[in-house]
């Protein structure tokens with residue numbers, strides 16, 4: 177039989193097949209969202225009542241013309257109450273899609289949560305007969321019910337405050353809107369008074385003036401403060417901050433992070449802080465989740481991840497951080513290669529082509545997560561794993577890495 181050549185191109189026949197499959201899947205998942213569910217259908221038991229959110233085996237994908245992109249591929253981690261959880265990883269590793277899944281804001285119909293649970297510890301869910309705290313499974317919850325949680329109990333701060341604020345409405349109008357939406361007893365006057373109080377709380381001087389201003393009249397830092405005011409308006413239990421300081425300069429960054437930390441303590445909420453910046457994580461986070469190609473590859477306390485990183489990727493990330501003691505004449509370390517394309521990834525360690533410790537078994541099966549302590553876990557064969565192959569160091573050098581990775585990730589749908 178003639179062997180099919182690997183190619184980056186998809187034939188018209190393959191393309192039609194992908195489109196047909198995508199339409200079928202998108203229709204299926206959209207129909208699931210519209211079905212009528214009783215509250216008991218999406219009410220679940222929390223594993224630990226001290227967690228505000230428990231993400232369990234979450235899979236979120238995008239049905240694209242090139243094939244199914246597994247953006248989040250079996251992610252599990254908890255967000256405890258009153259804690260800051262940092263989520264780090266290279267661009268495209270699924271940090272934002274994980275957070276958008278929590279908010280039910282994944283771009284539909286092509287983006288769909290296809291598996292797993294996102295248990296939200298809502299006060300409204302109550303307690304089960306056997307005394308266990310109940311929560312709502314956001315992955316299953318009807319969109320209409322999600323409106324009650326989104327923007328009130330769980331809020332989000334995005335990277336670019338200018339695009340998050342509506343340019344044609346004043347800051348006051350947009351702040352009042354949040355209060356009026358979530359507090360049915362609020363009047364226009366009480367909403368205005370509360371908005372001005374919120375602006376004061378986030379450190380804006382002359383709040384009455386800012387209340388009447390339009391977003392373009394404010395600086396980037398002020399706009400981000402307004403976004404934070406909006407996020408804390410409904411006394412949220414969880415704030416998701418997706419790279420909240422990336423668009424700001426360093427001094428303003430520090431002020432915004434300080435404000436977030438203060439508010440987290442005073443409001444008693446949790447923060448899921450997504451960032452590329454390990455320095456920000458070191459300053460802010462209690463726990464760190466390291467993501468790679470849609471999976472959690474290491475999870476631990478900030479001390480564990482910074483002083484005792486285990487996964488070769490985390491070690492590489494730490495090495496690529498500029499330090500005051502770094503030799504200015506030497507180029508900064510960077511991990512060779514790129515994050516693999518998340519379509520049709522083979523069952524093997526996704527980091528194998530960039531890892532200088534790669535062994536035979538790393539190419540045979542994706543490693544299981546190994547618990548190193550109660551708080552520290554890692555998915556890497558260096559710390560154990562069921563395959564019995566002897567440790568065989570990879571003969572593949574890093575120069576070969578990219579070529580083989582590219583061939584492997586050819587997208588055929």
Ligand SMILES: Nc1ncnc2c1ncn2[C@@H]1O[C@H](COP(=O)(O)OP(=O)(O)OP(=O)(O)O)[C@@H](O)[C@H]1O
Nearest residue numbers: 238245247266267268269270271272273274283518
């Ligand atoms: N609307 C979309 N359609 C198709 N693929 C998407 C879409 N949104 C995200 N993806 C894919 O999902 C994967 C994860 O994306 P995500 O935005 O979560 O990355 P990230 O970790 O937040 O990266 P960054 O640090 O650059 O923000 C990427 O491969 C991306 O291309």
Ligand code: SF4
Nearest residue numbers: 525528531538556557
């Ligand atoms: S499982 Fe193997 S390839 Fe993957 S990070 Fe660990 S040692 Fe490297």
Ligand SMILES: [Mg+2]
Nearest residue numbers: 271272273418
């Ligand atoms: Mg992102």
